[in-house]
Amino acid sequence: MPKEWTDKQERQYEHITDSQKEQGASPERAKEVAARTVNKNRARAGQTKTASRSSVEDKSPQQCGGQRSGRKGPKGPTRDQLYNEARQRNIEGRSKMSKSQLAAALDRKKNA
Structure with missing residues (x-):
């Protein structure tokens, strides 16, 4: 540790x-x-x-309690998390994208 x-x-x-x-x-x-x-x-x-x-x-992790780990409610990473990854991968137009658009752009970048 x-x-x-x-x-x-x-x-x-x-x-x-x-x-x-x-x-x-x-x-x-x-x-x-x-x-x-x-x-x-x-x-x-x-x-x-x-x-x-x-x-x-x-x-906080205690409040989240696995809400994004395949249970009911919002799934997958948050929009902010997707945005941060898009920024790291230099995806243009990311600031105007919705969560689903960011996810799709990241998928295209990964598969390209």
């Missing part, structure tokens, strides 16, 4: 990792989910040098 994490964040990481494994996730996936959760909470608390807009403005 990174040295910047507090004892509480390390305990949270271990708890999430164990919980994910109990739910059937692979050890690698469990560690990834736990690290992302702790790091997002750190970003929301202002404990990191940089933080994405979606980390700061989106729901």
Whole structure:
């Protein structure tokens, strides 16, 4: 675990990792989910040098509770997450695109 994490964040990481494994996730996936959760909470608390807009403005991992992981309600990444990926891939016109348009543009870029 990174040295910047507090004892509480390390305990949270271990708890999430164990919980994910109990739910059937692979050890690698469990560690990834736990690290992302702790790091997002750190970003929301202002404990990191940089933080994405979606980390700061989106729901906390505890509030989200798997809403975007194949359950009812909104599925897949948020529009902001798609926009950030489109920005990284230099997709033109991204600022005027809707969520579905961003997803389609990213799919075209990946398949090209």
